[in-house]
Structures are given as structure tokens and as C-alpha cells.
Amino acid sequence: MSKIIVYRLFDLLRRMLSRKGRGGVLPGVGEFDGMTRFRCNGEDRQVGRFDERLLIDVLREDLRLTGTKLGCGTGDCGACTVLLDGRPVNSCLVYAVECVAREVETVERVSQDDAGRILAEELVAAGAVQCGICTPGVLVMATSLVRSNPTPDRADIETALSGNLCRCTGYLPIVRAVEAAARRVADQREPA
Template identity: 50%
Template sequence: MSKVHVQTTINGEAVEYLCEPQQSFLDVLREDLLKQGTKEGCATGDCGACSVLLDGRLVCACLMLGVEAEGRTLTTIEGIASDDGLHPIQQKFLEHAALQCGICTPGFIVATKALLDKNPNPDETTIRYWLAGNLCRCTGYDKIVRAVQAAAEELAQEA
């Protein structure tokens, strides 16, 4: 089976790769491009560990084909922090002990980024429903929700 040539943009950088037509974008990211901050928890779109932003929209990289990245703009967890340091969402996850094992954390941070880009002042219910596509088995979500609230406040002050 011949591979497909793809040109795309990941975290602001032009990237090209060859992938199998049936290969998921998650598989391309992790096994070929070695951008492994994006995690696989299920590969069926149920856990959100592979959350990435596709043209600013939150998607599961496991539900997207590698070929579908052609011409698009993607953001992964590696693209959240800036030259100035951690993004406030990352900083608040740390300060609020919102991670235990840390495997779901990149997905949560990307999903939170998508939420706060869209709705800078979400209430608790909105946060909980927005993040309902991201599974965490360690924290019971309490500290994650508080971290998101704190990040929203921080970003509002910065704005």
C-alpha cells in the first residue's frame, strides 16, 4: 500500500510526512512525528487523552486520519506553552494539584484551552460538561475544575 504525502502546520511549524491512508492522525503524531505529548487512552474517541486543536476546534486525534491534516493548522500540547513559559492553564493545573499520574493532563489542558478561547468565563457546570469528553481516573475532577476556574480568572486579569 503506497503512502500519502501530507503537508500541514503543527504548532506554527510547517510539517510534511508520509502516512498510510488508514493511519490515524494520533498514530502519525506519536509514532512517526514523535510528538508524544498527545496520549492514547482508547483510540475510539471516548477518553480525550489525544485532544488536539484542528483549526482551533477541539478534536480527538484518534478519530482523525493522518491524511485529513492536509492544509490544516493543528495545535498539540507541545504548542500550548510559549517562549515566556507555561500557559496560565498549565500553571494552574500545577498549583491546584490537578494531576496525579499525568497521562490525561495534556488532553485536559488542550481541551481547557479550547474552552477558554471560546468562553473566557465559564461557570462550573459549563466546565464540567465541556470536559466531559476527557476522562481522568485519578482526581475525581475536583481539582481539575478548580484549576480551570483559576486559569479563567488569571486570563481575565491578564486581558
């Protein structure tokens, strides 16, 4: 609750500062009226005004994007990982208003993109999906890794995914899937 007040003050400050130079228009936002608007999976979405909710709740409840899973609510399990401006974040730690004028991508979208689709296939093929509750977060995080590092070694995979808890598989199939997907993504990039 106190965090939301800080954000409101922060936004107010930004508006005042921006007025000085830019005539009341926030860079990339326009006149900020407290309305939470952001791009989600390629579409402009608008949720509540001065919405105090977390991104995960807005995604799941308002946008019905329930692929993003709530495992802990404290940023420790990674099941709620989404991409915010292309970078992985725990959506249980991000307020919806922090996403104003930014781009959110959830598993529903990420799993359809090139690298994400390949990762989805490899996760299935490697037997990395058991109960599946951690899988969307793993997919989003691993896609982010493969996009930024086309040739991850095991240490890179461990570093990237150490915040994504899986209780079923023992992780080895996830490692195998990410290695296989990275190879395929790299092959696609390099003209044969």
C-alpha cells in the same frame, strides 16, 4: 481501512471539482498529490504519501510529539485531544490526511501559549496532576474552552471537559484549576 478509501474518493472528487473552477488547485492546498502536509505547532510538516494512519500515530511516531496520549482509541477518554484549526478533536478519530492544509496544535505547543501556560500553572498548583496521563488532553481541552469562553461557570467546565476522563483526581482539582485560569486569562485581557 474502508474509511481511508472514502477519503481518497472524497479527495479525488474535490480535485475534480476544483479543477473545473480553479485549474486543478485545491483551495488552500494547491495541487493535491496525496502527500500529507499540514502545519503542526507552527511548522510545515510532511508525512507519508497517501498515509493511511491516524493523526495520533503520525504525531507520536513520525513527529515524536508523544505528549498526545492514547487512552482508548475510540474517542471516549480525551487523552489524545489536539487542536485542529483551533478546535479540539480526538486525534485517535482523525486520519492524518484529513489534516492536509490545516493547522494542528498539540499539547507541546498549547501549553506554551498564553492561556495554555496559565492553565498549565493552575493545573499544577491545584493538584490536578497525579498520574498525568489524562493531563495533556485536559490542558488542550480546557485551553480551548478558556479561549472561546473567558468566563466559564461550572456547568460550562463540565460540558467542555465531560469527554476527558481522569481516574486519579476525582476532577475537583481540575475544576478549581480551570476556574482559576479563566480568571487570570480574563484579567489579562481586560486592561486594568
